[in-house]
Amino acid sequence: MATKASASPSTYSPSTRRRKQERPNIKDPDWVRSDGRGFHQCRPAFLRTGAVNAAAGSAYAEFGNTKVIVSVFGPRESKKAMMYSDIGRLNCNISYTTFATSIRGQGSDHKEYSSMLHKALEGAIILESFPKTTVDVFALVLESGGSDLPVVISCASLALADAGIMMYDLVAAVSVSCLGTNLIIDPVLEEESYQDGSLMITFMPSRNEVTQMTITGEWSTQKIHEAMELCLDACSKLRTIMSSCLKEAAFASNE
Amino acid sequence: MGELMASYLSEPIEAPITAEEQKPRTSQGEKPPLPPSSEEKQEIELRGLGSDGRAWLGCSFEKFGERCEYEGKERMRRVELSLNQTQKLRLQRALQKLESLSSKANSDASVTVADNIPVNYDDGVLKGHGTSELDGQVVATLCGVVERVNKLVYVRSLRSRYKPDTGDIIVGRVVEVAQKRWKIDINANQDAVLMLSSMNMPDKIQRRRTAVDELNMRNIFEECDVICAEVRNLQHDGTIQLQARSEKYGKLDRGQLLTVPCYLVKRRKQHFHQLEQYGVTLVLGCNGFIWVGEHINVNAEDSMLEDQLNKPPENIDAKTNIFDEGDQTHTELETRQNICRIANAVRVLSTLGFTITIEVIVEILDLSKSLNLNIHDMLGAEFCVLVAEREAGRRSLSTKRKG
Numbered sequence: 001m002a003t004k005a006s007a008s009p010s011t012y013s014p015s016t017r018r019r020k021q022e023r024p025n026i027k028d029p030d031w032v033r034s035d036g037r038g039f040h041q042c043r044p045a046f047l048r049t050g051a052v053n054a055a056a057g058s059a060y061a062e063f064g065n066t067k068v069i070v071s072v073f074g075p076r077e078s079k080k081a082m083m084y085s086d087i088g089r090l091n092c093n094i095s096y097t098t099f100a101t102s103i104r105g106q107g108s109d110h111k112e113y114s115s116m117l118h119k120a121l122e123g124a125i126i127l128e129s130f131p132k133t134t135v136d137v138f139a140l141v142l143e144s145g146g147s148d149l150p151v152v153i154s155c156a157s158l159a160l161a162d163a164g165i166m167m168y169d170l171v172a173a174v175s176v177s178c179l180g181t182n183l184i185i186d187p188v189l190e191e192e193s194y195q196d197g198s199l200m201i202t203f204m205p206s207r208n209e210v211t212q213m214t215i216t217g218e219w220s221t222q223k224i225h226e227a228m229e230l231c232l233d234a235c236s237k238l239r240t241i242m243s244s245c246l247k248e249a250a251f252a253s254n255e
Numbered sequence: 256m257g258e259l260m261a262s263y264l265s266e267p268i269e270a271p272i273t274a275e276e277q278k279p280r281t282s283q284g285e286k287p288p289l290p291p292s293s294e295e296k297q298e299i300e301l302r303g304l305g306s307d308g309r310a311w312l313g314c315s316f317e318k319f320g321e322r323c324e325y326e327g328k329e330r331m332r333r334v335e336l337s338l339n340q341t342q343k344l345r346l347q348r349a350l351q352k353l354e355s356l357s358s359k360a361n362s363d364a365s366v367t368v369a370d371n372i373p374v375n376y377d378d379g380v381l382k383g384h385g386t387s388e389l390d391g392q393v394v395a396t397l398c399g400v401v402e403r404v405n406k407l408v409y410v411r412s413l414r415s416r417y418k419p420d421t422g423d424i425i426v427g428r429v430v431e432v433a434q435k436r437w438k439i440d441i442n443a444n445q446d447a448v449l450m451l452s453s454m455n456m457p458d459k460i461q462r463r464r465t466a467v468d469e470l471n472m473r474n475i476f477e478e479c480d481v482i483c484a485e486v487r488n489l490q491h492d493g494t495i496q497l498q499a500r501s502e503k504y505g506k507l508d509r510g511q512l513l514t515v516p517c518y519l520v521k522r523r524k525q526h527f528h529q530l531e532q533y534g535v536t537l538v539l540g541c542n543g544f545i546w547v548g549e550h551i552n553v554n555a556e557d558s559m560l561e562d563q564l565n566k567p568p569e570n571i572d573a574k575t576n577i578f579d580e581g582d583q584t585h586t587e588l589e590t591r592q593n594i595c596r597i598a599n600a601v602r603v604l605s606t607l608g609f610t611i612t613i614e615v616i617v618e619i620l621d622l623s624k625s626l627n628l629n630i631h632d633m634l635g636a637e638f639c640v641l642v643a644e645r646e647a648g649r650r651s652l653s654t655k656r657k658g
Contacts, residue, residue: 164415
């Protein structure tokens with residue numbers, strides 16, 4: 001990339017030339033994913049509960065370059081929950097740090113993701129167990145490396161379990177990207193940028209129930225079936241990793 | 256169509272290994288391929304700080320080309336102090352000794368969400384809190400430990416908010432002054448409610464509460480006041496009602512309020528402790544709020560309450576008035592120091608995760624005084640390790656006496 005010699009060293013002037021994201025030739029049979037994974041291989045998962053001391057429950061998740069920390073507060077009284085209701089309220093908020101993306105951003109709330117997180121979790125939580133009160137879920141994306149929302153959802157359900165909130169089952173979420181004729185699971189940021197469509201499923205494996213399914217782009221029926229099978233299988237495997245994480249946390253803190 | 260199977264690159268996170276186990280592992284046959292400069296990575300390092308300053312211990316090495324993380328035992332991670340190497344080892348030894356002495360909790364009893372709970376169905380089973388039914392099987396809805404009492408099976412959560420019971424003595428902070436009641440924050444799901452009728456009137460007469468009483472509620476308790484009361488009952492919708500009709504309940508002032516995890520304070524016969532020799536009152540609230548304050552004689556308290564009621568118009572005046580009456584509300588230096596010492600003793604116990612009882616607090620207080628420690632040194636790493644070692648020694652001695 002040609003450097004601008006005219007700019008003085010103390011000021012920063014963004015490049016006016018937009019770097020075109022070159023879509024690699026995915027029809028090429030030799031095309032391999034940038035991190036060397038197979039098409040149906042997910043990133044290694046690192047999960048840990050109890051990251052935030054001040055919160056009732058918290059969890060930290062690292063899936064490759066995507067790093068997320070979720071803290072759960074509650075059940076507690078909320079000024080918004082003044083009206084009597086015999087079920088609890090769930091309040092979700094996802095925000096990105098300013099350093100989460102490769103270009104420094106604003107670091108604002110992501111309202112769309114927040115409502116999607118809400119929909120994914122509310123099917124799994126037993127809201128009748130905390131009437132008149134509110135559970136707050138705050139997710140902070142420390143680094144966005146692709147497939148952010150599924151990681152946030154899985155991490156949030158771990159944090160809720162850590163906080164001692166009654167749930168039907170842990171929620172595991174995985175997304176699948178469609179690139180031409182190929183289906184790749186757990187896409188990275190650059191793969192997401194040239195995807196043709198995406199499908200995300202949040203799944204409760206023990207109950208065999210899907211709490212949320214999100215499809216964008218162009219899909220044929222057969223592709224949807226394939227992608228769903230992939231996702232459900234990956235979710236089950238992710239669920240075992242999540243429960244082993246909880247088990248070791250519980251085992252270690254047993255006196 | 257071939258089977259579409261997703262796979263995860265690395266194995267799921269394995270069981271945690273302690274500092275000692277870390278070293279022998281590398282000498283075993285099944286050694287993962289390690290990069291050449293792995294020697295320094297093998298040591299347990301104080302890795303970074305959590306978002307709240309908590310120390311994370313861990314080490315990392317390569318396995319199958321991917322980074323895996325192994326972290327030390329959870330309990331070490333919870334200690335929020337910067338310990339040097341010897342202190343870490345001493346603390347670990349003391350904690351391990353305590354664990355071996357305590358009745359070993361059956362690790363099979365711990366469950367996570369949606370785990371199957373093994374139940375003998377022939378006897379019939381009562382599904383308690385934290386359980387639900389799925390396909391005729393009892394599954395857990397919480398992460399915790401399974402408790403069985405005859406036919407009742409329930410899951411007790413390890414980390415949850417305070418769950419009040421009738422008759423618990425609690426310490427709380429007034430959040431709101433509402434119609435004929437005060438809303439108190441007691442670290443439970445909801446704020447507790449203290450009705451005006453459940454509170455003694457300053458003039459001690461048992462009478463109906465009038466509209467004038469309602470208007471004067473603020474003279475009794477205001478926002479941010481710390482009070483102690485007793486749980487009167489729980490309503491069906493979860494509302495917690497308090498009562499403070501006795502002399503020992505009421506507003507607490509001239510002291511410190513401490514917050515500890517609520518499971519560290521067990522229900523006992525006595526929650527009020529007057530430490531005469533130090534001039535300190537200690538209230539161990541079941542909700543994890545602990546009050547350490549100056550010991551005031553009950554008679555003097557009454558007269559002071561009345562003085563407070565008569566004073567309001569004067570308080571609005573210039574602040575210098577308050578300083579003039581400073582002699583009345585002056586706490587002696589030694590009492591204040593004792594209050595700080597006891598508060599720090601409670602903080603050390605909370606950091607270490609030991610049950611908080613009056614005996615242990617007094618022991619730690621004596622220990623700190625005998626060592627002539629500065630009050631702020633009590634929060635340091637060295638004293639923390641000392642307390643842990645002492646507790647381990649004390650328990651091993653008591654088990655030897657029993658056995």
